[in-house]
Amino acid sequence: MEESDIIDVKYDDSITIKSYPTSFDLVDNDSTPDIRNLKYKTNTDHLNCPICQQPFITPLTTICGHTFCKECILEFVKSLRNGSNNDTTTTTGHCPLDRTPIDAANINDLFPTPLIVTNLVDDLKVYCLNSERGCDWSGSRWEVDHHVMDLCPYTGVKCGGQRHNDQVCELIVERRYFKNAEVNECIHKIFNCEFCDAEITKITEEEHLDHDCLYNYKTCELCGNDSIPQKNMAKHQENCIKMGKIKCPAHEIGCKWVGSNETSLEIHLQNGNCQLNQFLPFYASMNERMTNLESENSFLQRQLNKILDSIIQGKVTNLGYNEGLEEINKFSGGEEQDKLIYLNFELDRLKFEINEKLIPFMKRSKMNDQENMIKNLVNDNFMMREDMNLQRMMINSLRKQLQFMLFSRNRSVGVGNAMSSPMHGDDFGTDLYELESRSSSEERFNLKL
Template sequence: MSPSRSSRNSLQSVDLRALDYLTSPSANLLCPICHAPLITPVQTRCLHTFCSACISLSLERSSTCPVDRKPLNHDDVTPAPIMIANLVNDLVVLCPNREKGCTTSCARWLVESHIREDCEYATVKCAKEGCDGMVERREAEGECVHEEVECAFCEGAVRKLDVELHYKECPKLSSDCRHCSKSFPNPELAAHKLICPDEIIDCAASHFGCSFSSRRSELDEHLSHCHFVALTPILQLHTERIETLELENKAIRQKLDLLVPPRPLPTQLSGATSSAANDSSSGRDMTSEMQDYTYHLYSEYEQLRSDVERLNAQIRELDVKQDMARFNEGLRYNDEMTGVRAAINGLRMQLHWLVASRREAGTGGAGAGGARSVAGSSASGDGRRMSVDSVRQVVKL
């Protein structure tokens, strides 16, 4: 007994960001961060609207609003008005399986139920009991395509789902090359197509502008005198430079979009006069808004410049104070060193005098001993007085 339609819900998930819209959405419904229609819209304290996931990721990197750079945190983010969510969810989208053949278009809020219940090209579980294979819903009511059958040519086991693919690779079957009309076994046909001499191919420099094409066997003669082939290294270098510049321009454009959010495009009116008036008014509005953003950026720049000048003045003041402190400390050290040198010189002079007096006492005669002793005693008294005076001078220093 085959399961009912409701019991075979599709396991295919829907990525809302990858959906294609029937018409271009209004710029007012686009997220300033991902530039796609809003998904679970939320609003900030500064009245800007973002996707819930986009603003959460942005706040993890920076605690400022991506539009006006004002301080912002998670507590300042609240759900957007229900009207905005309804406008976004009512946008008409194409079925994600349109490449398989589905032509359905519906509101975005209905696309998940369409894939889960109604889309004939969505993948569901096979209807056969015990089979875990996946098939498209339109084929689920038929026989199981995951059963193995025997190939009529090579007698190998092949799933019904892969029979057509197997016939293209079956070693017992042969096919004709559409270029040289020669017959080859299917496994060898793909390799032959890469070297078939009768295949018409383009010049190796066709992407640079050469329009020549001929059979593969005759192409070598053309390549020997083709100017585009000779210029290929230079052209390739210029192509790489252009790609690099395009990436840089894209990055700069994204940064500019963060600073200046995109503006809604002027609507097209049927009448020429109304259209001209609308264009002029929209142009004035966009010009005034651009001037407001320019003034905001200029004021921010002036504030940053004043802050930098203030910090420079404080740094210069600290440098002057530090230089004065070093100068005063150096003067104090110089005075102390001068006193130490004077004390050392006094001690050196006393030491020299004592050594000289002892030498004279050792070389004097006996007759002059008494006189020398008296003189020595008086000199020693003078020496003691000099030493006491020197000690007092050092203590005063």
């Protein structure tokens, strides 16, 4: 770049951002939105803190059942301590509503409100903190942080653009002006309008083209005139309508037909002459479905961002009370009650984590012991079965030997008797009976074996 070009570069530092009491500017990493400045869309009387008369912020509940913002009740107890002649390290006080004695350091006297109340407050519908600057966003209170920090086009941020003298612009501007700006470009840089050569910046460009420039020509959809300045387009279309100019219902999806009366419109639409008009119901249905899907996707994305933000910030949940881990050690020297409260919360959190990790381990150990016992019983059963099979084989062998000995003995006795004396009819019947009874007893003995 030549030296003459550098000298010609000008910047308009007189442009300042519009600031309101509730507006949010992201000027550094420590900037956080103050949700006490929010405007609510719905009635919040049943969820208001009795002290500040605003919806609860990090609510705590007393032993007597009354709920207050954490900051409100701790400041109230601190004021009682400072206004008395007692020891400044004491944390005792009383409930602002019924004067029930409470100890701010005792988790049983002052404890986090149940999660359902916290969720009810966080789901209240609110307007954007930058609504006075022009932002039309509205949503749940828990979404405000992500919206104004990352998405809101009206959030104030530092320009951060590089200037020709190697300086960095520190002026605060709205985020939306960076949409068409180049990377590391100062949006306060003055340049000439491409239509009328007027001197403008990225901040004033949109306003100039829409309301000031006489040569920013646009085409009228009603009459087709292509030499209408953008600043005069709204008034020109009003005149076209008064003159009877009528557009096809399908003009939003591309139909260019324009008529002068209702009769010509009927002729245009009859017998399916306008195919875009026939496609219009399907287009409207698809557009509605797309809108619903986008809304659902946006909701899921917000939920995911909320979870990710909680993880990144190191937040933990104690009975429905969210507290940043990095904030546990942020105490001042005289706030002893705050230390004790945070230590009690941290102690409960550690107990919960220990129980959560040890109980499953103990159950797992018991299950392992049971599995080992079952395996041992199965092995013992298998060994006993093998021993029984071996005993059965030995018994069968003894039984066969005993049968053989009995058979041999009976046979020798029968042969001896037959040789010593002849059998008569009666004797033969008697011997036969005895032989049958002996055989049946031997069979019963074999069955028992």
